[in-house]
Amino acid sequence: MKPKITLKDIAKELDVSISTVSKALKNSKEISKDTKDRIKAFAKFYNYRPNNIALSLKNKRTKNIGVVIPDIVHHFFTTVFRGIEMYANQMGYNVIVCISDESYDKEVINMEMLANGSIDGFILSLSAETQRKNDFTHLKELLDQGIPIVLFDRVAPEVACDKVILNDMEIARESVEHLIEKGSKKIALITTDNYFNVSERRKDGYIQALKDNDIPFDKNLILTLPHDLDNTKLITEFFQKNEIEAVLCVNEIFAVQCMSVIQQIGLKIPEDISIIGFTDGILSRFSSPKLSTVAQHGEKMGGLAAEMLIKRMESTEVVEEPFRTEVIEATLIKRGSTIN
Amino acid sequence: MKPKITLKDIAKELDVSISTVSKALKNSKEISKDTKDRIKAFAKFYNYRPNNIALSLKNKRTKNIGVVIPDIVHHFFTTVFRGIEMYANQMGYNVIVCISDESYDKEVINMEMLANGSIDGFILSLSAETQRKNDFTHLKELLDQGIPIVLFDRVAPEVACDKVILNDMEIARESVEHLIEKGSKKIALITTDNYFNVSERRKDGYIQALKDNDIPFDKNLILTLPHDLDNTKLITEFFQKNEIEAVLCVNEIFAVQCMSVIQQIGLKIPEDISIIGFTDGILSRFSSPKLSTVAQHGEKMGGLAAEMLIKRMESTEVVEEPFRTEVIEATLIKRGSTIN
DNA sequence: TATCAACACGAAACCGTTTTCGTAAATTTT
DNA sequence: AAAATTTACGAAAACGGTTTCGTGTTGATA
Numbered sequence: 001m002k003p004k005i006t007l008k009d010i011a012k013e014l015d016v017s018i019s020t021v022s023k024a025l026k027n028s029k030e031i032s033k034d035t036k037d038r039i040k041a042f043a044k045f046y047n048y049r050p051n052n053i054a055l056s057l058k059n060k061r062t063k064n065i066g067v068v069i070p071d072i073v074h075h076f077f078t079t080v081f082r083g084i085e086m087y088a089n090q091m092g093y094n095v096i097v098c099i100s101d102e103s104y105d106k107e108v109i110n111m112e113m114l115a116n117g118s119i120d121g122f123i124l125s126l127s128a129e130t131q132r133k134n135d136f137t138h139l140k141e142l143l144d145q146g147i148p149i150v151l152f153d154r155v156a157p158e159v160a161c162d163k164v165i166l167n168d169m170e171i172a173r174e175s176v177e178h179l180i181e182k183g184s185k186k187i188a189l190i191t192t193d194n195y196f197n198v199s200e201r202r203k204d205g206y207i208q209a210l211k212d213n214d215i216p217f218d219k220n221l222i223l224t225l226p227h228d229l230d231n232t233k234l235i236t237e238f239f240q241k242n243e244i245e246a247v248l249c250v251n252e253i254f255a256v257q258c259m260s261v262i263q264q265i266g267l268k269i270p271e272d273i274s275i276i277g278f279t280d281g282i283l284s285r286f287s288s289p290k291l292s293t294v295a296q297h298g299e300k301m302g303g304l305a306a307e308m309l310i311k312r313m314e315s316t317e318v319v320e321e322p323f324r325t326e327v328i329e330a331t332l333i334k335r336g337s338t339i340n
Numbered sequence: 341m342k343p344k345i346t347l348k349d350i351a352k353e354l355d356v357s358i359s360t361v362s363k364a365l366k367n368s369k370e371i372s373k374d375t376k377d378r379i380k381a382f383a384k385f386y387n388y389r390p391n392n393i394a395l396s397l398k399n400k401r402t403k404n405i406g407v408v409i410p411d412i413v414h415h416f417f418t419t420v421f422r423g424i425e426m427y428a429n430q431m432g433y434n435v436i437v438c439i440s441d442e443s444y445d446k447e448v449i450n451m452e453m454l455a456n457g458s459i460d461g462f463i464l465s466l467s468a469e470t471q472r473k474n475d476f477t478h479l480k481e482l483l484d485q486g487i488p489i490v491l492f493d494r495v496a497p498e499v500a501c502d503k504v505i506l507n508d509m510e511i512a513r514e515s516v517e518h519l520i521e522k523g524s525k526k527i528a529l530i531t532t533d534n535y536f537n538v539s540e541r542r543k544d545g546y547i548q549a550l551k552d553n554d555i556p557f558d559k560n561l562i563l564t565l566p567h568d569l570d571n572t573k574l575i576t577e578f579f580q581k582n583e584i585e586a587v588l589c590v591n592e593i594f595a596v597q598c599m600s601v602i603q604q605i606g607l608k609i610p611e612d613i614s615i616i617g618f619t620d621g622i623l624s625r626f627s628s629p630k631l632s633t634v635a636q637h638g639e640k641m642g643g644l645a646a647e648m649l650i651k652r653m654e655s656t657e658v659v660e661e662p663f664r665t666e667v668i669e670a671t672l673i674k675r676g677s678t679i680n
Numbered sequence: 681t682a683t684c685a686a687c688a689c690g691a692a693a694c695c696g697t698t699t700t701c702g703t704a705a706a707t708t709t710t
Numbered sequence: 711a712a713a714a715t716t717t718a719c720g721a722a723a724a725c726g727g728t729t730t731c732g733t734g735t736t737g738a739t740a
Contacts, residue, residue, distance in 0.1 A: 073418045282622070286597065370688065394727040
């Protein structure tokens with residue numbers, strides 16, 4: 001076992017001072033070529049690398065980004081994370097991940113933990129509970145301490161910081177328009193009450209599309225499901241009770257569950273019922289028929305969030321730039337569940 | 341903006357020494373109750389929290405774990421990561437993630453980066469390229485420096501460290517046995533050449549099961565596919581060329597692609613052909629019929645890896661414990677793709 | 681009353697860097 | 711030859727903590 005070598009070790013070994021070693025390795029012209037060569041050779045031989053922790057303490061920056069997401073076993077968050085990691089890595093940053101597990105407390109505790117020097121800034125998506133409580137004091141305090149935050153997807157207007165969101169309402173409207181174009185009038189929305197603002201924005205888009213096309217809004221055509229469970233029974237009842245020609249689901253799991261139920265009932269997709277989901281994950285790509293879905297471009301979103309954060313962290317401007325909210329344009333991918 | 345407060349700030353303000361403040365906050369009995377109360381009140385009021393970086397430098401431990409995985413947009417790795425994060429968090433550790441993207445260079449660079457003080461230990465799964473090159477000097481060097489490593493799933497015998505693996509061969513054998521029990525003899529294996537040792541172990545199990553049941557091994561019944569692409573054409577050809585009664589796929593994507601092709605051809609699952617996949621992800625749970633699959637218990641694996649790592653990191657034994665290789669028992673989940 | 685322990689605190693070292701400043705010695709300028 | 715400048719390096723402070731080791735002041739003991 002050969003433990004890491006420090007400047008002090010080199011200094012002692014070569015009988016020079018620590019400062020000389022430090023300067024020599026940084027190629028300072030204060031040091032003679034001779035000495036520099038000796039020191040560099042020695043350092044190289046023993047594979048010297050400066051200690052990140054010491055550097056962090058000295059420089060008051062860690063080159064670490066804290067990422068707090070509600071869940072990692074979830075295609076959308078996974079892709080966003082990938083985007084963050086790739087951009088951050090490229091810029092020489094490391095990423096510390098905490099999973100809030102949709103819990104307010106975990107979100108708060110994790111962020112406070114990391115905020116005490118471990119990271120230079122945060123990227124996060126609010127937990128369900130945080131949205132429900134509408135309590136953002138933890139974020140505000142961090143911002144107050146001068147720690148930059150970028151919020152993505154599940155954001156809150158109450159928090160003054162940079163944000164990256166999806167044009168949820170727009171794309172939901174566009175999706176419903178697509179269904180209407182295919183001749184459907186009785187269009188259902190299957191949604192969740194978990195992700196307040198995102199779901200809300202999608203619902204608004206759904207309603208807007210109906211309005212624009214003079215289709216009366218029927219609240220019975222909206223089904224609100226608990227998240228991620230097996231909702232087969234509820235969905236079956238829903239389809240038996242209502243004559244439905246098309247469905248917009250706020251995620252791909254609901255969508256494939258719908259498809260299953262519909263096919264079970266003996267109806268054909270897309271001939272009898274068309275379906276559109278959200279999240280272009282593997283479920284959408286490998287279902288049969290393939291699911292028309294809203295691609296949320298998670299990687300792009302993550303990349304942009306990281307870019308905004310790093311830009312702010314590295315900014316030397318005395319007067320700070322105003323906060324921006326960037327909108328990622330979602331794409332409706334038309335596949336077999338809406339077209340033949 | 342109120343910047344973080346330090347011991348020095350408190351000391352100056354209350355006109356005591358830094359050491360007194362430090363001791364008071366740690367409830368040292370060296371300090372009088374009076375002074376302690378004053379200091380604690382002040383610290384509480386200004387929300388004092390010790391700086392993690394300073395602590396790390398002093399204690400020579402960061403309470404950070406480095407996790408290096410080939411890919412995050414992948415159900416299995418995601419669940420393992422979740423297991424790691426949960427256990428680590430509970431034990432007061434944070435997790436720094438790097439994605440090697442199946443690249444040897446990224447794996448090496450990321451690990452060297454983190455090894456210079458940022459983390460106390462690693463949990464990793466080898467990148468495809470690393471396995472191909474069979475070069476583990478980067479791991480050996482880190483171990484040599486006294487940095488503990490736990491390898492999971494994609495491991496290498498050449499590296500002397502703790503490991504957590506799946507009983508791949510056993511469960512593959514068991515899966516094929518299940519297919520044989522259902523009356524199948526012409527059993528195909530659809531595999532990938534990417535993950536050398538894991539795939540190899542599964543293949544061994546497949547062959548073993550055939551041998552145990554006196555079924556001749558036919559190399560034409562093994563289809564090797566490139567990873568994660570749309571292999572519909574290759575699969576279709578494969579099924580047209582060979583009379584197949586059952587299939588074992590080394591992941592769930594191949595399995596649902598198979599199911600698609602088979603249903604397209606007009607055959608019934610499981611009546612005409614049975615299918616078993618690996619990875620109990622959403623694809624398996626939401627396909628129709630539901631896919632029989634090998635649950636790899638990723639969370640458990642991650643939790644165990646984290647437990648082994650933390651145990652070793654926190655061990656104060658002078659003479660180190662011998663390295664262990666723990667085996668996670670996979671479970672074959674029987675669903676509609678093999679039974680009615 | 682001299683001795684001694686207990687008490688309550690401060691000084692300083694240390695973790696591993698960077699960086700400012702000071703200063704002998706060598707070299708150049710006048 | 712004296713003065714000024716350059717060269718090449720070291721001492722020390724700083725980042726924010728912890729911890730060891732004094733030390734002056736009490737109060738108790740002999």
